Amino acid sequence: MNRVIEDYLKTIYDIHATEGKVTTTAIAQRLKIAPASVTGMLKKLARMNLVQYEKYQGVRLTSAGEQIALEVIRHHRLIELFLAQALNVPWDQVHEEAEKWEHVLSEEMEDRIDRWLGSPKTDPHGAPIPDKNGHIEEPPKVRLCEVVPVSRVVVAEVSDHDPELLRYLGKLNVYPGTSLEVVQVEPFDRSMEVRIGEQIRVLSALVTRCIWVTDVQALDA
Amino acid sequence: MNRVIEDYLKTIYDIHATEGKVTTTAIAQRLKIAPASVTGMLKKLARMNLVQYEKYQGVRLTSAGEQIALEVIRHHRLIELFLAQALNVPWDQVHEEAEKWEHVLSEEMEDRIDRWLGSPKTDPHGAPIPDKNGHIEEPPKVRLCEVVPVSRVVVAEVSDHDPELLRYLGKLNVYPGTSLEVVQVEPFDRSMEVRIGEQIRVLSALVTRCIWVTDVQALDA
DNA sequence: AATATAATTTAGGACAACCTAAATATTTTC
DNA sequence: GAAAATATTTAGGTTGTCCTAAATTATATT
Numbered sequence: 001m002n003r004v005i006e007d008y009l010k011t012i013y014d015i016h017a018t019e020g021k022v023t024t025t026a027i028a029q030r031l032k033i034a035p036a037s038v039t040g041m042l043k044k045l046a047r048m049n050l051v052q053y054e055k056y057q058g059v060r061l062t063s064a065g066e067q068i069a070l071e072v073i074r075h076h077r078l079i080e081l082f083l084a085q086a087l088n089v090p091w092d093q094v095h096e097e098a099e100k101w102e103h104v105l106s107e108e109m110e111d112r113i114d115r116w117l118g119s120p121k122t123d124p125h126g127a128p129i130p131d132k133n134g135h136i137e138e139p140p141k142v143r144l145c146e147v148v149p150v151s152r153v154v155v156a157e158v159s160d161h162d163p164e165l166l167r168y169l170g171k172l173n174v175y176p177g178t179s180l181e182v183v184q185v186e187p188f189d190r191s192m193e194v195r196i197g198e199q200i201r202v203l204s205a206l207v208t209r210c211i212w213v214t215d216v217q218a219l220d221a
Numbered sequence: 222m223n224r225v226i227e228d229y230l231k232t233i234y235d236i237h238a239t240e241g242k243v244t245t246t247a248i249a250q251r252l253k254i255a256p257a258s259v260t261g262m263l264k265k266l267a268r269m270n271l272v273q274y275e276k277y278q279g280v281r282l283t284s285a286g287e288q289i290a291l292e293v294i295r296h297h298r299l300i301e302l303f304l305a306q307a308l309n310v311p312w313d314q315v316h317e318e319a320e321k322w323e324h325v326l327s328e329e330m331e332d333r334i335d336r337w338l339g340s341p342k343t344d345p346h347g348a349p350i351p352d353k354n355g356h357i358e359e360p361p362k363v364r365l366c367e368v369v370p371v372s373r374v375v376v377a378e379v380s381d382h383d384p385e386l387l388r389y390l391g392k393l394n395v396y397p398g399t400s401l402e403v404v405q406v407e408p409f410d411r412s413m414e415v416r417i418g419e420q421i422r423v424l425s426a427l428v429t430r431c432i433w434v435t436d437v438q439a440l441d442a
Numbered sequence: 443a444a445t446a447t448a449a450t451t452t453a454g455g456a457c458a459a460c461c462t463a464a465a466t467a468t469t470t471t472c
Numbered sequence: 473g474a475a476a477a478t479a480t481t482t483a484g485g486t487t488g489t490c491c492t493a494a495a496t497t498a499t500a501t502t
Contacts, residue, residue: 036461041459097329104324112309246450258490
């Protein structure tokens with residue numbers, strides 16, 4: 001399996017997980033490739049039995065395709081955590097590195113890194129790491145922007161794509177495991193007043209969309 | 222700079238260092254590519270001012286080409302040592318991994334690994350690691366097969382290409398830094414009787430060709 | 443020095459992954 | 473439900489890296 005195909009499969013998996021339906025255009029945008037090129041590649045992936053593809057209807061991974069996608073995602077997330085722990089790479093940088101390393105990691109090194117880390121369950125952004133058999137545990141979680149005040153929540157995962165966002169969250173002390181209190185929401189722009197430790201902060205909807213939380217508990221103010 | 226070009230430049234550097242003249246065929250053999258394809262690529266590299274190329278006359282790196290080659294080699298050797306030290310990867314496996322990782326290592330990670338290792342001077346096989354400016358310190362050394370008995374020598378470097386050879390040398394306890402005594406050479410096949418610690422072993426010419434030594438001291442038996 | 447052998451290059455082509463522009467299908471809007 | 477807007481596919485083309493077979497040049501042999 002080469003880099004290009006791995007990237008397509010991983011992207012399809014990711015869009016499916018976050019957006020639902022996987023369209024040609026969505027893939028094209030993420031991979032920064034013209035839609036016409038994506039169509040061609042989807043036909044090839046279908047021929048290889050890695051996706052189910054019907055013209056104009058979007059695309060779905062077959063179990064073979066999903067298997068490969070999960071392997072790449074496992075690589076990605078193990079590498080992210082390894083870089084963070086072994087080399088102290090800040091959490092806003094690990095994603096970009098892992099994007100490249102994931103494609104050159106042998107099974108042998110995957111195992112060694114996994115052992116070195118003690119078979120971790122999540123990466124530095126809180127995303128679950130699939131096991132060797134491609135089994136992934138996705139605990140139920142909602143976007144912070146969906147939570148209604150007044151509630152207490154625990155951060156489960158944050159989006160890893162934008163380094164700036166991650167540096168901002170780091171400054172706010174928002175990490176997986178951090179407990180937050182949603183104080184109130186401004187209806188106009190859906191910005192959110194949130195208590196983080198002792199601080200009260202206002203987070204824009206752009207930010208609250210990128211934070212997934214669990215253990216939502218309604219509080220009576 | 223992409224993978225392919227980096228591999229060509231690195232290979233040219235390597236052939237120059239070990240064999241002297243760099244021919245089309247030699248490159249083709251190492252890269253497992255047809256000679257005709259190499260000719261085409263050499264023209265391209267010449268257009269890019271990375272090599273000096275004259276038909277039928279072989280090829281030489283320009284300083285720009287050498288710079289890139291040394292960067293890749295630095296990556297390669299840092300990665301080899303890092304894998305060996307951080308993840309305990311045995312020395313016969315690190316080369317194959319590094320062949321892939323060297324092309325995806327960012328400057329930032331290169332620096333972090335270098336710092337983690339304490340700016341090492343040599344890789345697990347004894348090969349010198351170029352510094353960030355592309356300066357490489359090649360101490361004078363000769364192949365073990367060139368040494369005349371009776372001499373004491375110190376192993377400087379061993380070939381890293383063949384995992385089987387490395388496992389064999391490991392079993393014999395021959396590592397960079399190991400001291401050896403050349404007892405005698407059989408003229409027929411140039412096999413060599415060598416003292417390693419307490420043991421006396423006979424090494425074939427195939428093996429003694431792959432071991433470079435320094436500090437050759439004649440002994441009067 | 444002529445010839446045989448080996449190395450190298452030229453010519454022409456394959457293939458993967460991308461592109462743009464034009465055509466067609468689907469979805470949205472009125 | 474027709475028209476407009478959007479999404480998708482088709483057609484044709486480009487680029488990079490490789491290939492084989494044939495032609496050429498260099499080297500070795502007698």
